[in-house]
Amino acid sequence: MSLTLAHPAFKTSSESLGAWASACLVAELETYPKPGLVSHRDQGAHHDMNAALLRLSARSLEPFFSHLAAAGAEDADLDQLRRIGIVAEQAMLRATGGVNTHRGAIFGLGLLCAAMGLRQAHSNITLRLGELVAFRWGMAIADAPANMASNGAIVARRFRVGGARAEAVAGFPSAYAIALPALRAGRRMAPENAEAERIQACMALIAQLDDTNLLHRGGATGLAFAQDAATGFLAAGGIAAPDWHRRAEAIHAAFVARNLSPGGTADLLAMALFLDPLEA
Numbered sequence: 001m002s003l004t005l006a007h008p009a010f011k012t013s014s015e016s017l018g019a020w021a022s023a024c025l026v027a028e029l030e031t032y033p034k035p036g037l038v039s040h041r042d043q044g045a046h047h048d049m050n051a052a053l054l055r056l057s058a059r060s061l062e063p064f065f066s067h068l069a070a071a072g073a074e075d076a077d078l079d080q081l082r083r084i085g086i087v088a089e090q091a092m093l094r095a096t097g098g099v100n101t102h103r104g105a106i107f108g109l110g111l112l113c114a115a116m117g118l119r120q121a122h123s124n125i126t127l128r129l130g131e132l133v134a135f136r137w138g139m140a141i142a143d144a145p146a147n148m149a150s151n152g153a154i155v156a157r158r159f160r161v162g163g164a165r166a167e168a169v170a171g172f173p174s175a176y177a178i179a180l181p182a183l184r185a186g187r188r189m190a191p192e193n194a195e196a197e198r199i200q201a202c203m204a205l206i207a208q209l210d211d212t213n214l215l216h217r218g219g220a221t222g223l224a225f226a227q228d229a230a231t232g233f234l235a236a237g238g239i240a241a242p243d244w245h246r247r248a249e250a251i252h253a254a255f256v257a258r259n260l261s262p263g264g265t266a267d268l269l270a271m272a273l274f275l276d277p278l279e280a
């Protein structure tokens with residue numbers, strides 16, 4: 001399925017930014033075959049999530065993304081953003097019956113919404129949104145007490161990788177340096193196929209990201225398997241190769257067989273879709 005996203009106007013209200021962030025979560029979902037992840041076609045390597053649940057979750061988050069954009073416009077500090085983020089997590093868990101569908105996305109997209117609000121409120125700010133997150137809230141994110149019991153924090157310690165918080169502190173380098181260029185290169189390779197360009201960005205992310213979900217489910221071996229598979233896909237031409245869809249499906253099946261799911265990649269893909277019309 002090829003979902004066309006209606007981009008928001010360059011200067012836009014908090015409400016339409018919230019709608020845009022939520023639409024990007026749905027576009028990420030409506031992308032097949034993403035290795036191991038849930039899509040409109042199947043549940044990937046997940047037993048407690050499906051497309052309907054992820055749509056509900058995305059819809060439940062829209063007002064919170066708007067609220068975060070409005071808070072950013074008021075130059076809110078991290079404590080204020082965190083309070084909104086925590087209420088958003090609770091709304092997500094209510095909408096999904098307790099399943100963690102979008103916790104990482106609330107954090108990453110939420111910070112980008114706040115940064116967009118802040119940037120629009122001050123015409124002299126020319127930083128990219130990721131740089132603005134790092135500049136305005138990065139130090140506070142780095143200093144905030146980590147939830148030592150979360151899957152992400154446990155594997156980040158064990159395997160000495162950064163995870164979601166480090167990504168934010170650094171200004172989302174994986175979204176800017178990996179996902180956005182791959183998305184735009186994918187658009188040139190397949191101008192009429194928006195779903196294919198999302199697969200190109202997804203594979204580029206899996207190939208390079210230290211995804212704490214892959215580490216949680218598959219350890220270092222699982223992460224290496226995933227990175228090698230995605231690297232092979234890209235080296236064979238990515239979505240420009242004539243048989244790309246069959247090869248992506250085979251990788252998806254191999255992830256499902258190993259119970260691997262790159263949840264961090266899913267979030268960063270949605271973030272790249274969000275940034276695409278907002279950053280030159």
Ligand SMILES: CC(C)(COP(=O)(O)OP(=O)(O)OC[C@H]1O[C@@H](n2cnc3c(N)ncnc32)[C@H](O[C@H]2O[C@H](COP(=O)(O)OP(=O)(O)OP(=O)(O)O)[C@@H](O)[C@H]2O)[C@@H]1O)[C@@H](O)C(=O)NCCC(=O)NCCS
Pocket residue numbers: 068081082084085086100101102103104105106107108110111146147150151152153162163164165167209210211212213216217261263264265266267268
């Ligand atoms: C900072 C928080 C995001 C908490 O992060 P923490 O590191 O403590 O860990 P997790 O709770 O594990 O969440 C991190 C999620 O971030 C995504 N992610 C993974 N790797 C990366 C990466 N390298 N870069 C960026 N993002 C990454 C990923 O999210 C997706 O996976 C979620 C499903 O995870 P899980 O339930 O573990 O999945 P399963 O494998 O299915 O588990 P099992 O059932 O098998 O056990 C899903 O939500 C995706 O979104 C990581 O999971 C943040 O939550 C926080 O501090 N919040 C407080 C509020 C706040 O400060 N907000 C600021 C303003 S909005």
Ligand SMILES: Nc1ncnc2[nH]cnc12
Pocket residue numbers: 028029036037038039044046049054101102105261263266267
């Ligand atoms: N498509 C997806 N599949 C599994 N986990 C996710 N978290 C965010 N999007 C996801």
